[in-house]
Amino acid sequence: MSTAAQDHPAAPSPGPRAALAVMAVLAELSFVGASMLAWAPLILLQAIFLGPTVAAVVGVAFVLGTWWVVQPPAPPAPVLLRREQAPALFAALDALRERLDAPPLHGVALVDELNAAARLSGGFLSLVGGRRTLLLGVPLLRLLGPQEALAVIAHELGHFSRHHGRLGHWIYIVRAKWDVYLDSDPAHDSGIDRLRRWIASAFLPRFIRLSMQRSRACEFEADALAARACDATSLVQSLARLELADALMRDGLRTRLHELQAASIRPPAAFWDLVADSLRDEPAARQAATLEAGSRRPARRNDSHPPLADRAGALGEPVAPPSWTDAPCAGESLLGPLWRGTFDGANARWAEQIAPAWRLRHLHLAALRAGPDPADTAIDPLQHTLQRLQADDEIAASEQSLAALRQHAQSQPDDAPAQYALGLALLARERPEGIEQVRVAIRLDRRFAVAGYGAILSQLELHGSEGELSEFTRRRALAAEKLESLDTGLWQHLLKEELAAPPPWARALLLEAIAEDRALDACWVLRTERSNDAGQRFTLNIFVARVCHDLMAADEVDEDLLAARYGSYLRTLFPHNELARVMLRFDTEVFHPPLLERFARLPGCEIRRPTRPINVDVVRIDSL
Structure with missing residues (x-):
């Protein structure tokens, strides 16, 4: 264990926390106040005709009702594990809670996400009362070893062990209400929405900066607590595995799934085993390059997690490709006999969710490979050729398949679909020139605007600046607005x-x-x-x-x-x-x-x- 990991994390400065709490209270009151403006004439009439006492009672009732209405809906309650179902997991949780001096949990739930989370739900504005639930992703337990999973769990319990988790959850709710007014299109705003947008533009950027700084500081604190309860090496290894898994599912695995899609009408029955095997087989040099690229990813306005390199550096640990072995995974160790059925269920739900789209895409690929039916005069040969080139590139993802798409686009310089297909292929490879290529297609045919700007935003989410994200979000919103009249009648x-x-x-x-x-x-x-x-x-x-x-x-x-x-x-x-x-x-x-x-x-x-x-x-x- 590193020296940095042994040190007790310093308590957050009360000054920034207090300032952030005050700003959150003001933001909440401003939002409710703006929402109440619609009721102001009614309350004024109550005061004129029924007296100030009745108006005050009605006003308080409307304030409380409005405050309740503008709260975001509570997430669905998960199915909780019972202690007797997973005694090893609960024994490990008890030991970690004791080391961390964390409060008792109200429940532990298994979810189908490649993630773990500490959820605080219920209570008054998430500040008083509430239920503490630990969410553990079944895919996460498949990809991590036992010690790595315990380090991740300790990190999540660390959020519960300090007051920052409760304050952070409330601040997230307040920020989510206001954040929509920073990027959305103001063309059809009501008077209240225009007021909210003005407040957001004048106030919210500073609130977001402070809250993001606070959220990232909380992540460092939870990391230090987890390293102290377990060990820093296991925590950094788990974070590296998650970084690699995210990159694989975003890029490398896509090609493999296209290959399987072309070969079978059924999706793979063991998807998360496929993910684990693909990670294990990836060359160490490529894993190192992926981890290095992740450390250079720009920070996002709503991303509360610092880059992996910064988190590892704070713990005094290097970032290196993890070792992938056939040793029992965390799920087998922590869930025991419950694991196999739980893991099979997660795989089955993934396959069930994706099966309809998978089936159609398989049939479409088979039809493209078989070639057009000469008797079907409705088939456009140029469109069929382009779709075939796109399918070949999805499956092969090679320089040769990209060159074929590029050659087709160059031979049809005024054909917007050809330019658009080339742009999508470049964006799939995370190449920045894909953005301009898609914009070429949009200039040729404005009907590509909504889909095209959406594809560009997917690229910018990874590599773009906040200004670029804001600009193309606005462009997409304006393009989508022009389509609204098509749905009328x-x-x-x-x-x-x-x-x-x-x-x-x-x-x-x-x-x-x-x-x-x-x-x-x-x-x-x-x-x-x-x-x-x-x-x-x-x-x-x-x-x-x-x-x-x-x-x-x-x-x-x-x-x-x-x-x-x-x-x-x-x-x-x-x-x-x-x-x-x-x-x-x-x-x-x-x-x-x-x-x-x-x-x-x-x-x-x-x-x-x-x-x-x-x-x-x-x-x-x-x-x-």
Whole structure:
């Protein structure tokens, strides 16, 4: 253990903590006060007609009600482990708590994330009362050794052992309410929102700077406590493993998954074993380069964790590639007999979540490799060639596949999809020239703006400055705003305007993709043209679905998940300068008969025929 790790961490200076708490109180009161302005005329009328006493009572009631409404919703309560299920884990927690002088936990929960967290929930503004829950990611327990996992757990308990965890949680809630007003588009702000934006621009940057400094200081303090309770080497090794795993899932593993996607219609059944094996097989030189690149990553406005190099340096430890062995992982050691079923469940949930999109992408890759059907006149040869080149690059991720995309783009300098595909390939390799390449495509075709700026932001999240992030967030918001009018009256548009069925190749792929979707009773896919308020003409691909409410509940899927799934189908099959829209109807709702008649008169738009009676025994009537 290093000397630095043996020293007791210095208590945070009370001055900055007090200043930050005061600023947080002012921020909270300002937010509630701005929200209360809408009620001011009503309270004033109460004072005029019913007297000041009644107005004061009403005012207090509105303040308390408004304060309650503007609080963020509580996260879902996790399923907690019982002590008898994992005695080794709870024994280790008891020993760590004693060493750290940490307060008792209210619960320990296993989650499917590659992470661990100390969650404080409930209580009055998270300052009084509340429940302390330790969240342990099952993937984390697979990738770490026992000592490394205990060091991470000690770090999380360290947040509970000092007051900084409670203050930090409350400050995070306050900051989250205000942060949206720094980057969002002000075009349609109400008067209250304009006031909030003015307050945010004048006050919030300093509050964020102070709170981020405070949050990072808390991380250093929790690190020192963990090193004191366990050892600094294990903690730094665990952080290095997480840095490498994050980089692998962002880059290297993507190519491997594309290879598997091309080979099998089913996603891998043991995904987190695949991650562990890929990390173990990665050359040490590449791991060292990844760790070095991570130390140069710019700090983000809302990133409370210091870079790995700074955290290791504070503990007096070097950052080096960890050793990967076949020794029992932390999950086996800490959870015992419970581990195998828990780990298999995490893998199964990952596969279940990704299976629908995986299935369609596999079918699409197979169709691209087979080549276009000469009898299908709806296939655009140029588009098919471009999609084939993109698929080859996703799977190979080589300089040769990139060169083929570049050559195609150079041969079609005015073709926005070709320029866009090259830009995406460059961004996937985290090359900065990809940003300008995507912008070339956007200048050629403004319909790429929303998707293109989103792809650029993904790159800037890793390598861009705060100014660049803010600029492209604003650009994306403005581009998205121009699409809002396309959704107004869309059901009526389907009744009156010209519609087309999807091309036969797309219909065939969708039919196979939804084969195992139990909750989907019927669906239709339509293509139509529509202009926004700025006069831009867009192609809309619309997935109209009728879903079974009871089967959704049985499969534990909700409306948002299905909408995201069906939208991803359309974005997989059609170019990014076309728009995807999903329109859902439950089988307990009325389906507009004239719309069904219109669908019946359009051959090829019906992907799945209804199996349940329509407009029979409905419990609610919705109009268009």
